[in-house]
Every structure is written in structure tokens, then in C-alpha cells.
Amino acid sequence: MDYKDLGLKAGIEIHQQLDTAEKLFCRCPTVLRDVADRTGEFYRYLRATESELGEIDRAAEEEMKLVRKFCYYTYDTVCLVDHDEEPPTPMNPEALDICLTIAKMLGMTPVEQIHTMRKLVVDGSNTSGFQRTALVALSGTLPDGCRIETICLEEEAAQRVEGETFSLDRLGIPLVEITTAPCMRTPEAVQEVAAYIGMVLRSTGRVKRGLGTIRQDINVSIAGGARVEIKGVQELDLIAEVVRREVDRQTSLLAIRDALRDRGARVDRTVVDVTALFAGTKSAVLKKAKSILAIRLCGFAGLVGREIQPGRRLGSEMSDYAKKCGVGGIFHTDELPAYGVTAEEVARLREFVGAGDDDCVAIVAASRERAGCAAEQVMIRADMALAGVPEETRKMLEEGSSAYMRPLPGAARMYPETDVFPIALSGALWEGIRVPELLTDRAERFVREFGLDGALARQVAFSERLPLFERAVAAGVRPTLAARTLLATCRELARGGVAIDRVSEDDILALLSAVEAGRAAKEAIPDLLAELARTADESAGTPRERVDAAIAKMAPAVSQADVESIVRRIVAEREAFAREKGMGALGPLMGVVMQELRGSVDGKVVSETLRRELKRLLS
């Protein structure tokens, strides 16, 4: 597909949680909790309010089609600010410092005075009904020349547990939102920009790591299509696929529009009550509904069921709109008979609403009120199909397709946060922000200074173990040993079922120092780490004491005399083999000796001793 010809324009919004000690507008720690540890629950209703200019945001209004009751889980690490029972504290200066650092790394210009805003979000994910957010800096550039429009500092929302229930531990964790201009022209370019920005963020060493701590929203449009924002893409590797599928979707919707126009399609404004038609139906959904309403979509036949991206049809889009009224979805004649609806029922339905062969009939089944609301939504979405691609906020589904979420929010959702004073950003403050070394630069430096190979250097630089690596090197540990232990050894142990996460950084550092001091052989590292992991809970004392205890147990020091006697015994036991292979026996016998010594002795020492003993035997 030629994306340039299609006029693809894409931009990206990256949300990254910051690793601060406290939340953005309260003094709670930024820790995530297990819902089983909750200390209580409470519930609230939300209602959309007007902006200061007297408008109600269309996205908020849509969310309020249903009066919804939201339940919140609370913890002993959550406070009244998170409960929306206390005004916020001033903005966390640590978070602002990190945000300014990132802004400076991206070559942005800070605003002169930060104003905290309330961004209306009434889907329940914020107890207050808004998310606090502040525009901190503007106009940065990326290496490929793409422009970064803004960086904002905002509060994380509460995490949805299920349905309308949210967990308050995540609410209020600081995050930065970086928005690029729509300057990317291919799906791959979007992924590359996301990867680059992610690298910049991690270069600060002050952002959270792990699943869910970084999320991308992607803006996509094609010529003749519309701007669509796809929220919540968590895996970097899926970004290009999400863009490709959205381009497919918009292209297909435009093709459907053209087909509809050719056929002179229209939406019949009369909603027909067809409840009686399905009196004896076998369909479980229809049987339990109080009211079944039908909408005749003239000239839509075959198009409602046409696939627009993997697993999605125009009918899926209509269904998403209808769901806003609290119904489970819709049926349409492009997919019927199915779901317990018989061919005969379909024929009766078509006849009753006067549908011709070219027409599609959609039905909604629910309470009278909800069905009416849903029928109207179906008509609204059908009208949009006649116009082409609607501007929307969508949520990503598994594998990269997306579903409708709400209209694109407008500026009307922004309202000043009256409880937080503006913050002036002085020139001196900005000048004082230190820009950290980029991880890519750091990897190159590791190659240059430490002689690490390129791949390992990059792995170390991008690893969460980077700070520990740097501490180890500063403490005199050889960079290669530190890198191999922290990356390869730890990963292999973890794969082998060792709870390596339980070994503290200080213990690892003490272990590496013991190896460098000759108190343990580097071959013993895996066993020693496993022992440290096993005893992580019980062992007291300093890291050095713990490491020495592990050495005493797993790899007691062996004297040179002991080594020689063991080597002599093993060579004697395998004399025939040694005589047959000559010096070629060195390798196989080395393995036997090392196993016996369980890594207590440096391999180099063993190999020299063995070589001497073999030479003696063969001479």
C-alpha cells in the first residue's frame, strides 16, 4: 500500500508514568496495590458540568447518556485527595523537575507560567470527574525533523477493575503526555518515533518501567478520511499494525460511502416497533427484551456486514454507538439468520418494515428507553457512513483493530483547576535543569570506554539494571563481568525458576566485589545468586556477610593444594582416556573437575593445573 498516495498523516501521544516518591497533587506514594488489599469501597455518581465558557463537552455529554454509579476501591496508601474529599496539594516539584528535564532533552521551550487545568473525564476513572493536567512546554524537535507540539504534566487515572469499579492506587501518579505534530507518513515511522521518545524518557532514569507504565495514543487520518485517535496502545511492536489497520478501516469506510452514494442510500427516519414479530423467538437476547425496535437502512444491504478491518464491520461500529445507551449490541440483516434468529423471522421483519433487497434492517432489543436511545445512535452512525469517516476517539482491541469509544473531545472539556496556584517558570530554574546522557549515547560510550561489544552495551544501557551496572563498575568490578552477570546470568536464573528479583542490588554488588577480590570464582556466581535468592527472607546482616555465608555454603574456598590433589585423582581415575586423547583430554576433564569444585575455583587456575598434570602424565 502506498501510504504517501493515501495521504496518511499520523501523530502520537505518549503517556509515561514518572517514578516519583509521591503523587502529583497529594502526598501518597506512587505504588500499585493488589485489589485484595483494599481497605474499603465507596461509590459516587458523576454528572457533566459546563466549561467556564458555558459549553458541555461533547465527549462528556456522550458519556452521560447513562446515569452511572461508580465504585472505588481504596487502600492505606490512598488519601482524601484521591477520594475527591480534599483539595489538592501544590504540584509535586519532583514531577515538574522530571517533566522539565524531558522537555529540555526534546529541545522544547517552557511556558512562562504553568496553569493547571481540569480535563473533564466522566467515565468514572477519576473520582473528581476530571483529570488535572498542565501544559509545561512547547515546540520540540525529533531527529527526523518531526515536531513535538507539547508536553503536559498530568495525573494518572484510576485503574478499571471491572465494569464500573475502579482502583484508586494508580490515580494521581504523575505522568507526562508528549504530543507530536501529525508529521509521520508511514506506519513504520510512527513506531520509530515512539521508540525514540521512549528511549529519551528512559534516559532520565526517573520514569516507571514495566507493562502499563507507558501508553501510546495514535492519531491517524488519510486524505478524505478523518482524524481518529486510538487510545491505549501499550506494546510498541503493535504501533505500526494499529496504523495499518486504521488506514484499512478508513479506506474501507470511504469505499462504503461511495457505494452508498451510488445506490442513493438513506436512513429511514421511522423507527418501527417489531416486538410483537418476535413473540415466539428462540433468540435468547430477543426473548428477554421488553422492546425490540427496527431501523431500515435503505441501500445499505451487504455493506453493513462488510469487513473494514480484521474482525470489524460497519455493523460493529453501529453496535459500538448503540452500546452507549446500555444495550449489549445490535443485530442486522447482513448477518442474519444467526444467533437464534430464524430465516423466517428475518423474512417477516423485512416485510414488516418494508425493506427491499437493497436494504439492511438493524434491530435493537432492550428496555423501551434504552432501545429508543440505541436506535437513534444506530441512525446517527448510519448517517456518518454516508458522510465517510467520523472523527472519533477509539480504543485499541487485541492485535491492533479498534472500537469506538467517544467523540473526539473538544477544548470545552478544559476548565481551570481553581485549587492550584499557577507556577512561574523562571529562566534560572530552566537553566538549572541538567540534561542526562541519552541511552544511545551511553551505549556508545560503554563500547568506547569499557570495551563491551555493541549489542551488550546497548542491552546494558536500556536495561533497568543500568544504575546497578554503573555502581558496580564504579566499585571496581570489570564491566564485562558486571554486564554478563546482570543481564545474561540473571535472565537465565530467572528462566530456570530462581526468584532473582528477591536478591537486593546491594547483595549483587557485594557478590561481584567478592569475585573481583578473589573470594569466589566467577563460575560460582549462578549458584551463589540462587542461594541468595533462596535465603532472601531469612538472612540478616550486611550484604557482605550474606554473600560470605552463601560462599561458605555453596562454594567453600579451596586451596591450591586441594585443587592439585583433586586434579591428580581425577586424571588418575581416567588415565586410559587421557593417554588415548593426549592433550585433547583437557576440555572433557576440565568439565569433570569444575563440577566437582562446584565453581569454587577460577576456571583459569583449574585449567593451568590440569594442563600441568596432563603434561606430567603424558611425558
Add this chain to the structure above:
Amino acid sequence: MRYANGGTALTGIYIAERDGMAVIKLDSGYNIGASPEKLERVGRAAPQPPAGAGIVIQDPALPELSIISTGGTIASRIDYRTGAVTSQFSANDILRSIPELGDIARYRDRQVASILSENMRPAIWQALARAIYDEIRHGTSGVIVTHGTDTMASSAAAVRFMLRTPVPVVFVGSQRSADRPSSDNAMNTLCSAAVAAGDLGEVAVVMHATTNDDRCAVHRATRVRKMHTSRRDAFQSMGMAPLGSVDYPSLAVTLSDEAVRRGAEEPGLHDTLEERCALLQFYPGMPPGILDAFEGYAGLVIVGTGLGHVATDWIPKLRDRIEGGTTVVMTSQCLHGRVCDRVYNTGRDLLRAGVIEGEDMLPEVALVKLMWVLGNEPDPERAGVLMQTDLAGEIRRRSI
């Protein structure tokens, strides 16, 4: 406005100037602060559409309630001058923003003040009592008073002493500003309307009972206190259970046996207040010379320690004040429990000096009661007796 700063050039709408910085709203909706000299005017913003045109449908079959607004958080929105919230809503605005009110009653509205409740004064209490009395005389089925929460309890108590009412008079406010989707204003107002249309026959405060949006409590005006700076359930009945509750969203009202019922009282207004009264919180080491500041005062409520004490060295000065014509009433910092100056020597000395035990009255309630008693009873001895008599549910006969 066009804004140029470093590598940035943007346009936005100028909103206000504050502390030497211009507040600019960008197209994205974000506000930023900018130096005025970096701004250049490029055009005029399109005039804003008139704010919301929705109206409440008034069903003639429903009873008519009066909404009297005085201001407060329940009616607040942003003030671009200070950036903080102020009270700029009328009762009509409240109706527009909470359309479900139309299912409960018809409404007439009236504005007595538009102030934050820390600016409340006895003169406004009087104006409020008169306005309510007026509404009752016009045949209203019930009165809702919207009020800032800081001093709402005092206003409710003051109105309770000045007014005899056959219909519910319900004070309501909100702890979380009306401009947030999570505001408690809608639920509190709906619950207050349910109470005002119901069977109550006294002055009450109706506010969230818990942090949940599940029910409101109905508190007696003379036994209620704001006990938290910010929580929704800040208002608590002190020394007694609430008079009742309102379930949300069903709006079913339950009243206890103790709640005075509709029609139990004839309407009446006695709106004289003696404003030369004060409330004084004692602290350890407080110099007795402070009392000189209250020379010429008709009444003084002291918030003493524990059972109702001040330091022994206060007694001579107190005796002078009382002999000089000041009625002195003792209440307690404990808020819970009854004053008893008969247990310790200091207390007995206070009684001998002429201090009146304020029973289990809340200090603020004792103050407004003293204003009302001294405004209506010129004889100090009889006034003293009235201060120890339960006039409006302010004194509990038994402590439980």
C-alpha cells in the same frame, strides 16, 4: 492573541490579567500564563454563546417550594479575577443545572445574599429569617436555603431561634464545588427538596451522611456542626442522632419520632438580635486582660476547658464583667458532653462569680441563642434562666 516566546509562536484567546501575567486560553483548551509584552493582538474572539438555555419544566400538580439563595460553594463557579471560586449563581441557575428538581416540586426563587459564608453577619441572618417568614406567609410548602457550609450551622440555628415555622426550612450546601462532575451539590439539593416537600416541621440542615452518594442526613439546626474541613459528610448531629435521612437516588425521606412534624407550629417571627455578643475560646495561659476588650458587651460565651473551666486568675475580671452587666455563658471545648461547674473548685468559683452553665449547648449555638435571648429579654436574670431552658432543641434534657 499571538504569543511568541523563544521558538514558540501560537495563537490563543486572552482571558484575564492576573499578577502581571496574561492568562491565555490556547485552542487545545489549555491555559498558560504569558508576559503581556510577548503578546500581540490579532483579532477579536467570537462572542460566546449565551450559557445554557435549558429551563426547568414546572409541573402545576406539584407543591411549590421556595429556594432562597445566599451563595456558597453550592452556587460557585470560577472568578477569572482571582482564579478562585466565587458565588455567582442565582437560584435559577441551580434549577437549570439540576433538572431532576422539577420532578419533586415547583419552585420560586429569591436571593437574600450572594456571599461566601465566612462573610455572613447577624444582619443577614435577620434578612434571611424575614425572607423565609415572608415565603411561609405566602403559603410556600417548604423552604430551601442554599448556603456556604462554613457558617451554615450558625445561620440555621439563628433562623431557628427567630422563626416559628409550620413548614420545613432546609439549609443545604455543598462541600465540593458545583463546577466539578463529582460535586455533592446535586444530590444534596435533591435531598433537601425531598425534605422540604415532606413532613418535617422545623429548621434543618440536609447534607451527605457518608462519603458515598447513598443518602443525606437531616440534622436539627441547633444540634449540627461542621466537623471536617472538606469531606462531603462533614456535618454531624452532636449529642443526638440525626432527625432522619433521605435515600439517594430514590429520595425517600425517613424521619425519626423526635423530628417536629409539619404544621406543629404556628408561623411567627421574633427577629431582634443583640449583636454585642462574643464567643471566646480559652487556652492555657490566656491572660485575663483579654476580658477588657469585651467591656460594654451584653453577652459573652466562653468556650472553656473540659467541664467548663478557665484559669483561676480569670475569676476577678469575670466577676467585674458580670457585675458590669455582661451575661457570661460557659460552654466546653469538648463539644461532646455537658458543662458542669459544680465538680471542681474553679467551677464553683465561676458559678459564684455569676457565670451561667451552658448545659450541653454547642458554643456557636450558645452564641446565637444569647444574641436572640438578650435581644428579646431585657431582664438579665430572666435571660439567664432562658439560656438554661431548651427553646429550640438546642439543649438535650438527658445526655446519652
